[in-house]
Amino acid sequence: MAVMSSAVTNPHQFLQAQNRWHWIEVAFWLATLLPFVLTPSYLSLASQIAITALFALSLDLILGYAGIVSLGHAAFFGFGAYTAGLISKWGWGEPLSGLLIAAFSAAVLGYLMSFIIARFRHLTLIMMTLGLGLLLFEVANKASWLTGGADGLQGVHMWPLLGMFRFDLYGYTAYTYALIVLFLLFLLSRRLTNSPFGLALRGIRENLTRMRAIGATSRSHIRTVYTISAAIAGVAGGLLTQTTETVSLGVVDFQRSADVLVILVLGGAGRLYGGLIGAIIFMVARDQFSGINPQYWYFPIGVLLIAVVMFLPNGILGGLARLVASWRSRSQ
Amino acid sequence: MSTPVLSTRGLDKNFGSLVVAKDIEIALPKGVRYALIGPNGAGKTTLINLITGMLQPDVGQIFLGDEEITRLGPEQRVRRGLVRTFQINTLFPNLTALEAVTLAVCERRGDAKTWWRPITAYGEVLDEAYSILTSLLLAPVCNRPTRELAYGQQRLLEIALALATRPKVLLLDEPAAGVPRDESSELFAAITSLSQDITVLFIEHDMNIVFKLASRIIVMVGGRILVEGTPAEIAADPRVREVYLGGAHHG
Structure with missing residues (x-):
């Protein structure tokens, strides 16, 4: 890659080439349609994967781009999930507006927390996110009159999607719905990461001192991306509620x-x-391994995690990218 | 005489009982090239940290033109035109040189808040970033990640990032630190060719370079300004000789 990229000196061409859709991306999104044909009995799992993928995407915006490590991101997922559930329980079962409200409420929570988040780095930040996550869990646990506590929220019932498509037992509607929402929010995230703002986020991840020295408004950037990330996590939580019609702690x-x-x-x-x-690998592994042994299914996940961080510090995709790059430079 | 572009009044800074800045008074007119010299530990970098807001003075005031900036954060000072480079490379390792300079230009223009337009839509920003890199001979490597650049190129990128903010005052903390003497000519050529609208204050240890580049020199010792003057005055000053020659055996 380095050899190729340095040959292209025109800055416009180079950046355009980076932002263009690659055929692998198109192939990936086409492949997400395969479960409809190949594994129609696993559409519920597929929809759970899409929801988890969306949640992971929301974390990637803050962790992968801005370098904000969070151990409490479920706070926003859960806030969106309970919001979507309560709206339905209180009599409004329309999915799309419910999802918007879930996104908005998670965004408000994210915006409020972002003022704390933007002030800290490193271990303090991790502990702060962990603390906020635990706090919200206990609030949800304690407020059982509202959330159902450990018994879960009962009485969630969704109206048909767009007034036409009922949430069926096989997960056909659920997967279609989750996949479309995932794709739309992926497009939004892709646009965001290719924007000047996305560049600024990477700057924050790379060197906060240098950001100050170029006069960057880093804290305001962090607040913005944290709010957006919280909103997307809230959508993921809302989707889980709507497609399963329950909310548990x-x-x-x-x-x-x-x-x-x-x-x-x-x-x-x-x-x-x-x-x-990651969501595909994790969820499929959990499904398969818990079928073999429901108690110890984290064991292989643990082995996989250790192997990946030891040998592929940039994850499975990072490893693949390096493989392709070395293969290309050899073939030149 | 018009108002100096950058001035300080009675700056003091102590770290516990250690005095790192005492009664610092400077006044830099527009376009002048100032060298800041002095033995190790004289407080040169501390002074740059105080001026740029990375440190808060215990006492004293800092002015950019007529405006007092003593209480402003470093980012706010940069946006007003007071910009520094670092003695130790402080860059974005995984951004390409072009991305880094583009980012600095975007922040200056206020475009960095925009998340719904792709960066490729900002043709004039990219052109400006590319022309800054060209002027510093970095255009051929502009699409390489910063971490892959040669050390001397990274020193040039330090200056490129500072220029992208369109500084009024540029504080260069040992711009050639760590660059072998025979390779530093590109760096000093770049500093020489800076616009005459920019006021420059640079820290440098090599006296040949100081006397070649500076129109005025400030000598610091023990957190205080010992003397300030033209290169000829400094060269003839017995106190400066005392500091440099008398202190030489301390290393």
Whole structure:
């Protein structure tokens, strides 16, 4: 890659080539339609994967691009999930508007928290996100009159999507819905990361001192991306509620925050597709391994995680990219 | 005499009992090339940190033109035209040189908040970034990640990032630090060719370069300004000789 890129000196051409859709991307998105044909009995799992992928995408925006490590991102997922559930429980089961409200409420929570987040770095920041996540879990646990507590939120019932498509038992509507939302928000994230703002986020990740020295408004950038990320996580949570018609405390627990971090690190942070690939691997592995042994299915995930961070520091996608690059430079 | 572009009044800074700046008074007119010299530990970098807001003075005031900037954060000072480079490379390792300079231009123009337009839509920003890189001989490597650039090229990129902010005052902290003497000519050519609208204050240890580039020299010792004058005055000053020759055996 380095050899090729340095040969192209025109700055416009080079950046345009970077932002253009690659055929692999097109192939990837076409492949997301395969479950409809190949594994129609697994569409519920496919929709859970799409939702998890969206959640991982939201984390990638703050972690992969701006370098903000979070151990409490489930707070926004859970906030969106409960918001979507409560709206439905209180009598408004229209999915799209429910999802918008879930996004908005998670965005408000994210915006408020971003004022704290933007002030800290490193270990303090990680502990801060962890603390906020635990706080929200206990609030959801304690407020059982509102959330149903450990029993979960009962009485969620969704109206048909667009008034036409009922959420069926096979997950046909659920996967279609989750996939379209994932794709639209992926397009938005892709646009964001290719913008001047996306460049500024990478600058924050790379060197905050240098950002100050070029007069950058880093804190305001962090607040913006944190709010956007929270909104997307809220959409993912809302989707889970709407497609499963239940909300359990699991939407907001520490396990979910940890899982999504593992997923992103497995797939490769900072390249948008990392969270998507990671979600597929993680969810399929969980489905398969828990079929073999429901208690110890984290064991192989742990082995995989250790292997990836040892040998592929930029995740599976980072490893693949390096492989392609070395293959290309050899063939030249 | 018009107002100096950058001035300080009675700046003091202590780290505990260690005095790192004492009663610093400077006044830099527009377009002048100032060298800041002095033995190690004299407080040269501390003074740059105070002026740029990376450190807060205990006492004293800093003015950019007529405006007092003592309480402003470093970013706000940069946006007003007070810009520095670092003695130790402080760059974006995984951004290409072009991306880094483009980012600096975007921040200056206020475009960096825009997240719905692709960077490729900003033709004039890219052109400006590319022309800055061209002027510093970095155009051939502009699409390489910063971490892959040669050390001397990274020093030039330090200056490129500073120029992208369109400084009024440029503070260069040992711009050629670590660059072998025979390779530093590109760097000093770049500093010589800076616009005469920019006021430059640079820290440098090589006296040949100081006397070649500077129109005025400030000598610091022990956190204080010892003397300020033209290169000829400084060369003839017995106190400066005392500091440099008398202190030489301390290393």
